Amino acid sequence: MAAATESRLALVRRARRVNRVLAQRYPDARCELHFRSPLELLVATVLSAQTTDxxxxxVTPVLFARYPDAWALAGADRAELxxxxxxxxxxxxxxESLLGLGRALVERFDGEAPARLEDLVTLPGVGRKTANVVLGNAFGVPGITVDTHVGRLVRRLGWTAEEDPVKVEHAVGELxxxxxxxxxxxxxxxxxxxxCFARRPACGACPVARDCPSFGIGEVDPQRAAAMVKP
Structure with a gap:
């Protein structure tokens, strides 16, 4: 359990230990959006806002078959899209974002998804979260994606108290x-x-419980917690 007077060094060590344990727990962790190119991942990530992967x-198999490149997307019929x-x-x-995205890619990037964060965030519907998803998974450029899960977990783990996603990104990046x-x-x-669910985490089945200052906010009984865990 993290101490209230935890030093910076201890916090770094704890964060890296949690990362190692989660790597063992989830060896198949990956981007769960299906894509075959940076453009497809960019489009899929824009669509993923406020819905599930x-x-x-x-939706994307039909979408990508109908609009296979930025030129097709830029010229899409709005009602059909x-x-x-x-x-x-x-x-x-x-x-609206996808139409603008297609036009911007055609006009400014020769129809290709750019590989720089400063370029990606200028595109319609693309913020730092989407940009980091594309950079990390399509281009191999390390990035921290602060979605609702990441923000919730890093605060529960006591890595940062920040709520702003950009501040969270920088705080976690330093650890x-x-x-x-x-x-x-x-x-x-x-x-x-x-x-580590939003409403009631399965604390009793959590592999990083010993390093989590929020242990106990959810179900602590090992058997009941294990029954809550999703495959």
């Missing part, structure tokens, strides 16, 4: 080796989806 993966992505929610706003940033994000997301 499972839902996005149900909206209908294809309707089930992901907020489909009108997402369609864990840069080479680990992308995989750490995946491991935290896997853990948040499978064990």
């Amino acid at each position: 499972v839902r996005v993966n149900q 909206e209908e294809i992505i309707r089930s992901t929610g907020f489909f009108r706003a997402k369609a 864990v080796e840069r080479a680990e940033w992308t995989m750490l994000s995946h491991r935290l997301i896997f853990h948040g989806r499978r064990t």
